[in-house]
Amino acid sequence: MKKHYSPPSQGIFGQIFDSLFILVLVYASLMIPLLLKAEEKAESAAAAVQAAANATWESLGQNAVQQAQWIKLGYGPEEAAVLINDRFDYTIDPLMLVITIAVIAGYFIFMLTVSKRQYREVIAEKFD
Amino acid sequence: MATEKIGVGSGQRISMLKVLNPFHIWALGVGIVLVGEFMGWNFTVGKGGAYASLIACWVIGLLYTCVAMIDSEVTSTVAAAGGQYTQAKHIIGPLMAFNVGLYLVMAYTMLCAADALVVGDLMKSGAAVMGYADLDTRPFVVLTVAFLAWLNYRGVFMTLTINLVITFLAFMSLVVLFIAVNPLSQGDVLQHQGLLTDLPYGWIGVVAALQFGMWYYLGIEGTCQAAEEVRSAGRSIPLGTMGGIMTLLVAATITWFVATGLMPWQYLGQAVTPMYDAASLLGNTNLQLMLFMATAFAAIASANGCINDASRAWFSLGRDRYMPVFFGAIHPRYRTPYRSIMFLVPIAISFAFTGLLDQVITFSILSGLLGYTFMSFNMVKFRKMWPLESIHRGYIHPFHPLPAITLFVLCCATYFATFLGYGASLLSIMAFYIVASLWFVFRRYQYVKRADQFTMPWPRPKGY
Numbered sequence: 001m002k003k004h005y006s007p008p009s010q011g012i013f014g015q016i017f018d019s020l021f022i023l024v025l026v027y028a029s030l031m032i033p034l035l036l037k038a039e040e041k042a043e044s045a046a047a048a049v050q051a052a053a054n055a056t057w058e059s060l061g062q063n064a065v066q067q068a069q070w071i072k073l074g075y076g077p078e079e080a081a082v083l084i085n086d087r088f089d090y091t092i093d094p095l096m097l098v099i100t101i102a103v104i105a106g107y108f109i110f111m112l113t114v115s116k117r118q119y120r121e122v123i124a125e126k127f128d
Numbered sequence: 129m130a131t132e133k134i135g136v137g138s139g140q141r142i143s144m145l146k147v148l149n150p151f152h153i154w155a156l157g158v159g160i161v162l163v164g165e166f167m168g169w170n171f172t173v174g175k176g177g178a179y180a181s182l183i184a185c186w187v188i189g190l191l192y193t194c195v196a197m198i199d200s201e202v203t204s205t206v207a208a209a210g211g212q213y214t215q216a217k218h219i220i221g222p223l224m225a226f227n228v229g230l231y232l233v234m235a236y237t238m239l240c241a242a243d244a245l246v247v248g249d250l251m252k253s254g255a256a257v258m259g260y261a262d263l264d265t266r267p268f269v270v271l272t273v274a275f276l277a278w279l280n281y282r283g284v285f286m287t288l289t290i291n292l293v294i295t296f297l298a299f300m301s302l303v304v305l306f307i308a309v310n311p312l313s314q315g316d317v318l319q320h321q322g323l324l325t326d327l328p329y330g331w332i333g334v335v336a337a338l339q340f341g342m343w344y345y346l347g348i349e350g351t352c353q354a355a356e357e358v359r360s361a362g363r364s365i366p367l368g369t370m371g372g373i374m375t376l377l378v379a380a381t382i383t384w385f386v387a388t389g390l391m392p393w394q395y396l397g398q399a400v401t402p403m404y405d406a407a408s409l410l411g412n413t414n415l416q417l418m419l420f421m422a423t424a425f426a427a428i429a430s431a432n433g434c435i436n437d438a439s440r441a442w443f444s445l446g447r448d449r450y451m452p453v454f455f456g457a458i459h460p461r462y463r464t465p466y467r468s469i470m471f472l473v474p475i476a477i478s479f480a481f482t483g484l485l486d487q488v489i490t491f492s493i494l495s496g497l498l499g500y501t502f503m504s505f506n507m508v509k510f511r512k513m514w515p516l517e518s519i520h521r522g523y524i525h526p527f528h529p530l531p532a533i534t535l536f537v538l539c540c541a542t543y544f545a546t547f548l549g550y551g552a553s554l555l556s557i558m559a560f561y562i563v564a565s566l567w568f569v570f571r572r573y574q575y576v577k578r579a580d581q582f583t584m585p586w587p588r589p590k591g592y
Contacts, residue, residue, distance in 0.1 A: 007449065007575045015452030018572065022451075022564065023475065026234065029560035030482070030491060032552075065322025066392045072409050073395060084394045088175060088549045090332050100547055103558050107565070108501070114569055115221030122222065123592045125579035 004125050052081035060084050145463045147285045148358040153351045153368025155292035158375050160239070160347035160433035162298050163426040165376075165383040166403045167246050168489055171340035174397025175549060176333030178324050178388040183334050184341030185380045187538065189373075192345040194535040195500055196373045197525040198507045200366035203352040204522025206584060207361035211352030211437075212499055212506075213444050217581050219510050222450070224502065225581070226568045227561060229445040231499040232353075236438035237472055238492035239347060241479035243431035244269040245488070248480070249400045250423055257416075269480045276432045277473045280439065283462050284357055291432050294425040299379060301422030305407060306382045308415055309389065317410065318389030325393060338538075338545035342493050344380040347430070348372050349499070353437040362522025400485065435476070439468040449575045450568070490550050494557045497542055504536035513589035 010018075055077045057067045062080070070080045172181035199212075208214040213232060217225035248265025255263040279287050309317045327333055351369045358364040383403065387396055390406045399405055407419035443465030446455025459466040479488055508529055516524065525531065546554045 005578045007577055010452065010575055012454075015454050018452055019471075021567065022230075025560050025563055026475075029556045030479070030484070030487060032556045032559075062392070063322055065319045069319065069323065069390065069392055069409070070395070073391070073405065075395070080392075080394070083398055086394075086398070088329065088333075088336065090329060090336060090548050092548075096551055097547065100543075100551060100555060100558075103555060103562075104543060107558060107562055110562075111223050111227060111565060112220070112505075114565075115224040117221075118223055118573070119221030120592060122578050122581045123588065126582045127588045 005121070049082065051085050052078050054078075055081035145284065146357055146359050148288060148354055148364065150364040150367040150371070151292055152285075152288040153354060153358060153364050154371050154375070155288055155295050155429075156354055156433050156436065157348045157351040157369055157372035158299070159288075159291040159295040159429035160236075160350050160437070161345055161372070161376055161430070162295055162379065163243055163246065163423075163430035164343040164346060165302060165379045166298070166423045166426045167399075167401055168242065168340065168343040168485075169380065169383060170387065170396050170399055170402045171343070171486065171489070172337040172397075173388070173393050175329075175340060175545075176335075176337035177326075177328040178384075178393045178396070180327055180329075180334040180337040181341070181388070182384050184337040185344050185384055188338060188341035188344060188542075189377050189380065191342075191500065191535060191538040191542070192348055192373055192376075194531040194538070195349055195503060196369045197531045198503050198535065199349050199352055200369050200523045201521060201525045202503075202507065202510055203355050203365045204362045205519065207355040207358075207365075207522070208444075208583070211355060211441070212349065212503065213441055214355075215352075215506060215510075216502060217448070218584055218586075219506050219513065220502070222573065222576060222581055223565060223568060225448075226445070226450045226572070227565060228499060228502055229441050229450060230561065230564060231495040231502075232441035233438050233445070233472075235492050235495035235499065236347070236350065236434040236441070237476050238479060238488045238495070240273065240431045240434035240438065240472075240476040241482075242485060242488050242492065243427040243434065244272045244476065244480040245483065245485055246401065246427045247272045247424060247431075250404065250420065250427070253401060253404065254420055266481060270477055272428060272431060273435075273473055273476050273480070276428065276435050277469055279432065280435045280469050281459070281462065281464055281466050283464060284354070284436065287432060287436060288354075291429045295429045298422045298426040298429065299375065301418050301425075302379055302382050302386075302403070305386055305403070305415065305419065308410065308412070309386055311385065318386070320389045323390075323392060324388060328393070332548065335541060336545050336548040338542045339493060339548075339550065340489070341545075342496060342542065343489065345373070345376050346493060346496050347433065347437075348376065349496075349503075350433060350437040353440045366523040431476075435469060435472065438472050439465050442468040442472060448581065449577065450572065453575075487553065490546070490553045491557055494546060494554065497539060497546070498561065500535060501539045504532045504539065507532040513591065514586060515590070518590075519586050 057077050060077060060081055172184045202215050203211060206215045206218055213225055213229040216228040248268040251268045252263045252265050314320060351365060355361050355365060387402050387406050390409050396402055401423055404419045404423050407415045442455055445451040446453055446468065455468045455471060457467050511528060
């Protein structure tokens with residue numbers, strides 16, 4: 001019978017390090033997109049405020065019903081213009097799309113390949 | 129009955145209590161998700177307009193129906209704490225299981241943070257109505273998470289019984305709001321003719337809306353986390369999960385109908401508490417108060433369920449040494465994974481303190497989406513490795529492999545939807561999971577006992 005793998009025991013400092021490592025990774029991945037977008041957002045916010053000056057319901061394309069609901073919500077045309085002019089840009093950058101597809105596909109392929117190898121070890125120890 | 133070690137090296141073995149019934153499972157699933165009808169779903173309107181939101185609601189409803197069907201079969205067969213994580217361990221392998229465990233922890237912890245943010249914002253809105261402008265939301269965020277963590281620490285039965293009550297009340301408030309707007313009489317209260325517009329971004333906006341469409345249902349798969357604590361997994365999990373998805377389909381449709389008939393899509397697409405805003409527009413103080421309470425209940429129920437699920441996933445990772453073994457402990461008196469519960473409290477609070485609702489929601493959604501992608505090929509492998517007659521299943525879902533294929537296709541569409549508008553976040557979150565995977569393979573896996581990763585009393589899988 002094949003000898004079972006016996007893992008080393010981990011000390012308290014190793015356990016603390018491993019927990020903190022994952023935490024730092026999470027915070028980094030949450031913050032990086034914000035840092036990348038911060039400048040872009042500041043520019044678009046400034047542009048939106050500028051565009052909102054002197055806005056009217058007509059220039060914003062709001063009909064009578066929409067105007068009435070904006071007013072009930074406490075918004076005048078200039079405040080509403082900031083929300084109305086804040087639009088998504090769905091222009092697709094083909095290179096970024098290809099990179100994104102490659103990253104997601106590569107991640108799953110790597111994970112399934114390594115998992116399969118590890119799973120064979122598990123099954124061998126369990127059933128052989 | 130499953131058994132777990134109390135602590136590292138203590139040698140004393142103890143199990144979680146089997147006290148839950150199908151209603152608790154319904155409350156766990158719907159409780160986590162229902163807050164999505166009170167906030168977050170409306171970002172679909174911002175990404176594609178009102179009609180895009182309705183299409184996303186139904187298309188993503190189909191995705192979650194597939195999730196519920198697959199989950200019901202696999203969980204009723206692999207009835208253990210950790211849910212999909214334990215399934216991945218038995219069907220795909222350790223690295224996949226580690227990733228699935230992380231998906232669950234991140235999806236639920238981020239969702240808990242978003243819930244706490246909503247409670248804080250709601251208190252601020254309520255204070256503003258009463259004349260106290262600029263209320264500091266942070267004490268409410270801390271209080272919400274700390275109180276719910278304490279509840280979770282003390283025991284699962286009380287935790288989910290409270291969820292059952294407040295989830296039911298929150299759901300009924302949506303029904304009352306629906307009746308109050310006189311839905312059969314257009315133009316009386318609801319103004320769909322004047323407020324609904326063509327698709328502002330065209331059909332690409334409809335695809336883009338699929339991203340936040342997940343918020344209508346995100347977390348229903350959390351029912352699996354209680355598999356080790358239900359009295360009959362084969363009965364309770366399918367009943368609670370499928371009942372939950374039906375409840376959510378009704379709630380999502382009501383929510384869309386009421387909100388889009390009251391608010392311009394540009395406002396609705398960026399509102400933090402849209403259903404409370406909808407009630408405020410009706411000019412009825414009782415309704416406004418009811419929706420204030422209901423939004424708070426929904427957010428609290430969701431945060432409560434999230435702490436329950438995230439801590440069980442983290443506990444399972446610790447128990448199997450995928451994470452430090454310190455976390456794989458159960459409280460000797462309350463029978464709860466208390467160390468995992470306490471560890472996740474400051475994390476949820478700090479995420480909530482960032483105030484980045486859409487960023488936190490995107491992390492949660494993407495973690496969920498990665499988990500659903502796993503479920504599609506996990507189901508196909510499960511049927512191949514253990515055909516129907518080879519092991520006892522608590523429930524067998526119909527039309528296999530159609531739900532798995534549909535789920536995979538819809539997951540791909542939702543990745544593309546996230547790329548539209550949140551491409552940087554998508555790549556950043558993928559980078560997190562890639563680095564974490566490399567860390568697991570090259571450092572953490574050395575601490576994992578190989579044979580302990582397979583604990584089900586099943587025969588050797590076909591092909592291995």
